[in-house]
Amino acid sequence: MAGAGLDANRLNVPEARFPMIGVRRFWRLAIEATGDPLLGLRLGEEVQPATLHGLGLAILACGSLSELMSLVARYATVLSTTMYISLRHDAGGSALVVNTLGGSEMNHAARIAMLAFVYRQACKLSQRQVIPSFVTLGMPPAPGTERLDQYFHVPVTLGAEADAIGFTYADTIEPYASANTMLVGLNEKAIRDYLSRLERSLFSDRVLTQIQDMLPSGEPKLVDVATHLGLSVRTLQRKLRQENQSFQALLDQVRRTLASDWLSHGNLAVVEIGYRLGFSDPSNFCRACHRWFCCSPSEYRQRCLQLVT
Template sequence: MNQSSYSTIAAWALAICKALQESGRDPLPLLQDVGLNLQELEQQPDSRVAIATMTAFWDRVEQATANPAFGLEVSRYVQPMHFRALGLLMLSCQNMQQVIDKLGRYHAMISNTVNIRVIHQPHRIGFAIDPLAGVPISALAVDGFFATIVTFARQLTGQNMLVQNVELMRAVPVSAHERWSTFFQCPVNFQQATNCLWFERAQLIKMALPGDSQLAAANEALVEQYLQKMNALNWHERIKNSIQAVLEQGEPTLADTAQVFNLSERTLRRYLQQEGTSFRQILEEVRREMAVHYLLQTAVPVTDIALRLGFSDSSNFNRAFQRWFEQTPGQYRKEKKSDGA
């Protein structure tokens, strides 16, 4: 897995610094601990920060503040303008459902370190954040992202009661877990299968905004231009992230994945063909990269790795691995470890 490709926009770090300063803490020592420079961040707020660095920063912040809910605090210091063209696109949408849809489609501009799904159901809409296997994400970062969405929505609509329910993968906080329900003004469930904000569909549609279609089109073009440079809009990368997020629950199908993106199987297959690839090839690529990650970066037994990669048993994993590398997983791990890989 190419960890260097996973990053988040520097504006997050700046918001964290502002929140620290407002709470009477100096962010500079924490930034220095992880190799970040405040002056450089301020000069280039739309630059990218590697996710390993940002996660380490969040960890230092949690330790320094002793506040597991600090991610909620950070949302007070994030403004739409921090996200440049994406923030302007959100401000020029027609209603809140459109805001959620655009944020889901273009989330890689803010962070490409998770898989985002906008779940459309008859009476509600979910904004789900699925972690990617092997990509370190702080629970505070998820809290901050969700809290920022809700804060934006409150600012845009003037309404406070926006969310039906919140699902979080994080463990139940040892103390003060009511901070989450107080902030979101709805029930918050911890230790869930994924992270998801649930909105009432009819309410989102009713939340009309002073949209400007021409301005929205111009900003959307700027967002797409930015993401094209990141190679974040092609279907290969989007499907790869989607597979990586769900593989531990079992092997996904083309139909499953098409449904995630509200597409037909035929349409998704055509998109991938246009990029010279296929669903099966991407599934194979994800499995190969994740196998190498688990073998070299963890001590997870080979049998467990097979299950995490969606194989029905270890023998199927062994056959696939020998096809990829002409040796068994155990041999590969032993050889690479002895070489210092």
């Protein structure tokens, strides 16, 4: 987490969230550290429902696979504000489709974890081996991916357009013996209360994401970010002040994280990295690196290479 620029102390704060850019860097570092390209599958195999706030508890009390899929699709933001999940229906059955804003983390790890978790709960609550009608993943074929086939009990299609899992209608409408409508309702209320509080506290994360999206076109301006978010400049500044943040500090945070990523992993020229971070003058990028890393961009890259060696 330290390597990804994430503050581990925030793990003990129930409503704290981590910026998308840091979480995706964390996934990459974790996959590299474990040497497991399917680390997301391992997470889906092991995560316990009770750790997922009221959503996990509602899942344990739901009445069918159809209700389980609906809960996950409806309340995906409990798990991640950058993940959105949709339900798709056709003549063959229902499917859960997982997407994330601004692309995906390495090897689609978080999406695979979500699909693996849903599948595991489907089998546990049915008290039998449920066989999906299909599983598709956007990650490209790679050595070791046969583990996916073994876990889902069907041939998993890789390099697909969507990360999705499908079930027949017979499986989705089968009633669960553990169903408890009252508990589902109570936990849904807890989820809605939680999301309401979360919505009020995550404005700076929305600004961070917008800054990151706009950087390739040059240095994002406050007025442009405000326009994209449908706000006036004064409203945006006021909302950031309420979270003890400033636009310039968020811009600097995104630039620092991306600079560290691109200098330590990748072959982009230093000048190209500076331009991608919105610095029109290479000397400005060099000064920023001295402020962030106490050295020049080239020196920081060399330092990282030596650490890897």
